[in-house]
Structures are given as C-alpha cells and as structure tokens.
Amino acid sequence: MKTLEEYLSDAAAAHGHLCAGQVLGVRMAMLGLHKLGLEEPQGKDRKRIVTFVEIDRCATDAVMVVTGCRLGKRALKFRDWGKVAATFVDIETGKAVRIAAKESSKAAAKNLHPEITDKNQQQMLAYREMPTSSCSSPSGCM
Numbered sequence: 486m487k488t489l490e491e492y493l494s495d496a497a498a499a500h501g502h503l504c505a506g507q508v509l510g511v512r513m514a515m516l517g518l519h520k521l522g523l524e525e526p527q528g529k530d531r532k533r534i535v536t537f538v539e540i541d542r543c544a545t546d547a548v549m550v551v552t553g554c555r556l557g558k559r560a561l562k563f564r565d566w567g568k569v570a571a572t573f574v575d576i577e578t579g580k581a582v583r584i585a586a587k588e589s590s591k592a593a594a595k596n597l598h599p600e601i602t603d604k605n606q607q608q609m610l611a612y613r614e615m616p617t618s619s620c621s622s623p624s625g626c627m
C-alpha cells in the first residue's frame with residue numbers, strides 16, 4: 486500500500502483537483518483494504534477486490550484510485566444511496582467491510598480548525614488528521 490500522501494497526489498491527478506472528498510475517499514479505501522488485510526491493491530491483491538460505492542461524487546474517484554476498482558472492469562459497483570460510504574469486498578475470502586464518513590465530520594472539522602475560514606481547506610486538513618473509529622451501528626462510522 487502506498488502512503489496517504491502518495492495516494493492523495495494520485496487522486497488529485499485522476500480527479501483534476503485535490504478536495505476534501507479526495508482525502509475522505511483515500512482514507513476510506515485505505516482503511517477498508519487494511520481491515521481486509523489487502524495491502525497490495527495494485528499488486529497481488531488486484532483481482533480479489535470488489536468495491537460498492539454509494540455516491541457519485543468526489544470521494545468515489547479517490548476510492549477508485551486506491552482500490553484500482555473500475556466500473557468497466559466490473560470491480561466497481563455503484564448503488565445510488567447518497568452516502569459517502571463504500572463497501573470493500575474480498576472475493577477470495579468473502580469478507581467485506583463497509584466504511585462510511587460520519588455525518589458529524591464537517592462539524593468536527595470546524596472544531597478542529599476554526600482558524601481556517603475556507604471550508605474545503607478546513608475539511609481537507611481535518612480529514613487527514615481525524616482518527617478513525619469503529620462502531621457497531623448498521624450505518625458504520627469513520
């Protein structure tokens with residue numbers, strides 16, 4: 486697996502700009518793959534990952550960059566549920582993990598960096614720093 490910084494620069498190139506959605510998407514995908522123990526999404530684990538994304542916005546592009554999953558390769562599935570969330574499936578073991586951005590992330594970003602007035606800048610920085618959490622809620626957490 487590459488580092489957060491490396492994936493962010495790949496995501497910015499693929500998506501056209503770096504935005505808060507890229508940071509979220511990269512972190513969600515890195516966390517999801519890590520939880521499944523799939524550390525080489527572009528290498529030996531390439532063919533065993535299928536990802537379900539739930540929104541057609543910025544974060545989805547970043548999820549594609551990290552997982553290597555593409556719609557045209559049938560490894561990316563889109564379910565239009567309007568959630569910044571993705572489910573990562575290891576088709577070899579049948580294990581899956583759903584990672585979702587919390588609704589409270591924006592407010593948390595504001596608390597973390599009140600000194601930054603630009604919302605996108607504020608969220609980009611905060612989303613890099615925010616800890617991940619696991620929870621048993623059916624809607625999942627990040």
Ligand SMILES: [Zn+2]
Binds near residue numbers: 506507
């Ligand atoms: Zn964007």
